[in-house]
Amino acid sequence: MHQYDLASKILMETCRDEIVRYFTGADVEETAIVEELPQETVSLKRSDFPVKIRDKAGNESLAVIELQTRWNKDVPLNLLDYRTRYKIKYRMEIISCVILLTSSGTAADMYEDNEVRFRYRLVKIYDMDAREIVDHGPFCLLPFTPLMQNGEEAMPQADDLIYKSERPRMEKADLLTSMAILSGIVSKDLPVQLINRRRDIMIESATYDIIKEIEFQQGMVLDAREMLLEVIETRFNTIPTDIAETVNRISDRNFLKSLLKQAVICDGPDMLRKTLKDYTDDSAG
Numbered sequence: 602m603h604q605y606d607l608a609s610k611i612l613m614e615t616c617r618d619e620i621v622r623y624f625t626g627a628d629v630e631e632t633a634i635v636e637e638l639p640q641e642t643v644s645l646k647r648s649d650f651p652v653k654i655r656d657k658a659g660n661e662s663l664a665v666i667e668l669q670t671r672w673n674k675d676v677p678l679n680l681l682d683y684r685t686r687y688k689i690k691y692r693m694e695i696i697s698c699v700i701l702l703t704s705s706g707t708a709a710d711m712y713e714d715n716e717v718r719f720r721y722r723l724v725k726i727y728d729m730d731a732r733e734i735v736d737h738g739p740f741c742l743l744p745f746t747p748l749m750q751n752g753e754e755a756m757p758q759a760d761d762l763i764y765k766s767e768r769p770r771m772e773k774a775d776l777l778t779s780m781a782i783l784s785g786i787v788s789k790d791l792p793v794q795l796i797n798r799r800r801d802i803m804i805e806s807a808t809y810d811i812i813k814e815i816e817f818q819q820g821m822v823l824d825a826r827e828m829l830l831e832v833i834e835t836r837f838n839t840i841p842t843d844i845a846e847t848v849n850r851i852s853d854r855n856f857l858k859s860l861l862k863q864a865v866i867c868d869g870p871d872m873l874r875k876t877l878k879d880y881t882d883d884s885a886g
Contacts, residue, residue, distance in 0.1 A: 605702075606649070608744070608782035609668045611775045613650050616741030621652055623739050624724050625664050625696045628656040635663065635691070651687055654696075662694040663687055670786060672705035677712030681719050697721035702748050702786060731755035735762065744776050747784035747791055756784065760795055764802065774806040789822075789852035825857035832864045833873070841870050847877045 613620060613634070622629040635651045650666040665683045669676055676699060684697050699721060701708055710723035731749035734742045735758050746752050746759040763776050777799050784791035796803060826848055834840045851857055860876065867873060 608779040744780035778806040
């Protein structure tokens with residue numbers, strides 16, 4: 602399973618009632634993940650989270666929740682497919698919802714063609730303000746804060762709220778692990794920063810293997826930086842301060858490897874400076 606899918610699954614298992622209530626607007630008393638549709642259906646695609654809802658009056662409905670890291674044009678049709686199949690099977694009111702994690706200029710809350718007009722809830726995590734979630738909740742949205750507006754600024758406070766909360770320790774470990782995984786969508790450095798702060802509790806999460814993989818990848822990046830700086834020093838008898846500072850901010854191991862090759866053959870530091878400038882300009886854009 603993709604690591605972001607796994608993080609989402611953890612959050613839905615840990616905080617399902619709260620997440621469903623917030624994202625769908627349903628009057629939730631109790632929720633349960635329903636069984637998947639029969640696998641023999643050749644054209645079946647998996648809905649991320651089909652959730653049965655019972656409200657305070659005892660009425661039941663079904664929320665079909667799709668969590669998407671990035672938007673693509675087939676999202677509405679896939680959601681309509683899921684909705685139709687669950688409607689046929691359960692014969693109850695359906696709430697269709699897409700939770701989108703990263704910015705898109707084409708994401709829409711409606712699909713329409715010559716025969717069908719389908720409107721659904723579209724929740725844009727990236728448009729939400731992390732400071733509002735930190736200040737006012739809900740608590741279970743805290744792991745999403747790195748993806749929100751002002752996310753990097755609010756992330757230390759968000760993880761502190763989770764760490765110091767009175768929730769069960771294993772639940773806190775899972776929430777922090779989910780936050781670390783999701784933060785990797787926007788930055789390669791944020792997961793490492795969080796792991797360094799909260800390793801003591803995150804090692805208790807059942808998904809800590811993913812955290813170990815993040816640490817392993819970070820170790821390879823550090824090794825690549827060190828090797829590059831050693832080659833620069835060997836070639837030019839010094840490591841220019843501006844080059845060292847830029848190299849130490851790079852988290853792309855493949856780019857560090859390409860710089861290493863260039864450092865071996867280039868005539869001087871200025872060629873490296875130009876490559877670094879082009880890279881940082883592209884990253885900023």
